[in-house]
Amino acid sequence: MKVYMEQDILQENDDQADENRLLFGNTLVVNIIGSPGCGKTTLLEKTIEALKDEYRLAVIEGDIYTTKDSERIEKFGIPSIQINTAGGCHLSAEITSKAASDLDLDDIDILFIENVGNLVCPAEFDLGEDSKVAVLSVVEGDDKPAKYPLLFSEAGAVLLTKTDLLPYTNFDKASAEKDIRALNGDAPIYEMNVLKGEGMDKWLDWLRVQHKAKTIK
Amino acid sequence: MKVYMEQDILQENDDQADENRLLFGNTLVVNIIGSPGCGKTTLLEKTIEALKDEYRLAVIEGDIYTTKDSERIEKFGIPSIQINTAGGCHLSAEITSKAASDLDLDDIDILFIENVGNLVCPAEFDLGEDSKVAVLSVVEGDDKPAKYPLLFSEAGAVLLTKTDLLPYTNFDKASAEKDIRALNGDAPIYEMNVLKGEGMDKWLDWLRVQHKAKTIK
Numbered sequence A, B: 001m002k003v004y005m006e007q008d009i010l011q012e013n014d015d016q017a018d019e020n021r022l023l024f025g026n027t028l029v030v031n032i033i034g035s036p037g038c039g040k041t042t043l044l045e046k047t048i049e050a051l052k053d054e055y056r057l058a059v060i061e062g063d064i065y066t067t068k069d070s071e072r073i074e075k076f077g078i079p080s081i082q083i084n085t086a087g088g089c090h091l092s093a094e095i096t097s098k099a100a101s102d103l104d105l106d107d108i109d110i111l112f113i114e115n116v117g118n119l120v121c122p123a124e125f126d127l128g129e130d131s132k133v134a135v136l137s138v139v140e141g142d143d144k145p146a147k148y149p150l151l152f153s154e155a156g157a158v159l160l161t162k163t164d165l166l167p168y169t170n171f172d173k174a175s176a177e178k179d180i181r182a183l184n185g186d187a188p189i190y191e192m193n194v195l196k197g198e199g200m201d202k203w204l205d206w207l208r209v210q211h212k213a214k215t216i217k
Helices: A002-024 A040-051 A068-074 A093-100 A149-154 A163-168 A173-183 A201-216 B002-024 B040-051 B068-076 B093-100 B149-154 B161-168 B172-182 B199-214
Strands: A028-034 A055-062 A081-084 A110-114 A129-138 A157-161 A189-191 B028-034 B057-063 B082-083 B110-114 B133-138 B157-161 B189-191
Touching: A002 A093, A028 A040, A028 A201, A040 A055, A040 A068, A040 A110, A040 A201, A055 A068, A055 A093, A068 A081, A081 A093, A149 A173, A157 A173, A163 B161, A173 A189, A189 A201, B002 B068, B002 B093, B002 B189, B028 B040, B040 B057, B040 B068, B040 B110, B040 B199, B057 B068, B057 B093, B068 B082, B082 B093, B093 B149, B133 B149, B149 B172, B157 B172, B157 B199, B172 B189, B189 B199
Parallel strands: A028 A110, A028 A129, A055 A081, A055 A110, A129 A157, A157 A189, B028 B110, B028 B133, B057 B082, B057 B110, B133 B157, B157 B189
Antiparallel strands: none
8 A cells, every 4th residue: 555655745746846847957966965965065065066057046945854955055146045945855746846946946057956865765766957966975885776776766866975084994996986887878977075175077067068068969 | 735634644654663662672773874874883883882781682674675774783693674665765653663573572672773874864763762862963963952952852862973084073072962952852972983982972871771671661
């Protein structure tokens, strides 16, 4: 019975995601997914800092209860919408659609969605985004791609963060990369120390290419 | 409609959790919850190593697809049951009951349940355990208790892990502890570097006291 209901929810969600794709128009929409504390908000801060004079940016912040993350984004003076899921472990296409309707999408080049910190359900719920981006901090361990395969198989790009902590962990980069490749032949894997801004260039270029591809479509 | 269904599921789960409590009898059941990569399996390995001559132990390993964690536990020669949730982001009382029925509970003093790596849903689903234990690695950030309040409010103990990485993070211990205390007046907060076995003594003593309390009941 539970499985039946879940399929029901996922089908409804997929239908709404298709509507979202129309609503988003030429705006590039990037859905950022990773564990609690993998560095999603810091990634957004540094990315906004680097691109805010080049593109018109906006952010939808998914959180369970607090507004801590959107407060961190607001200081950049770009449009930022907070979604509180009130206990829910992922964003849905429906709530994303409501949040996006508060934005003037014609005036936004790139919309970032920071999903709820969770490697599981956010990967199942299509929000109508152009790309999911998987963020994995090396401190979480090299076994995570194999243990949470859906996200890594669906990701348009994989970011390995907190690489400055590599010397203090037993993270086996070759093993993680092998597991990611087995799930996903295409996604680039970028290593970065976001806090220090190291390794961000390829990620920023990847965003530029995605945006270009979206506007040519 | 979705909320209605969720309440339905939670009510069913709570009923089954009550049955599990009867099934568990005098066995102390500890439900270990934390993000992917916070160190739950390593904690279990070190805890089993320390207590296996003192108590009869068993483990139920929750995972989404793989058997990586239960392979790590099996080497200790204690009963270990793997649950694969096939995409599900938490263990339920029902699936826990099925796994537990494969164990000879009369011969087990302490049963550890390692939940799926996730700070959100596992906290909502009562498995009939005696205590939930919240595991937070300091690398995840001091804002996590406030952002994921349900787990920290329900925990019988909070373990701050990977404290050896404190010097390389911006984790504010006083702020995290203040937030945990605001949610939970009682739970002890133990700091530990599990990999090196540092700070484990208080945690092991806590388990001894819980087991004693359970057998006196």
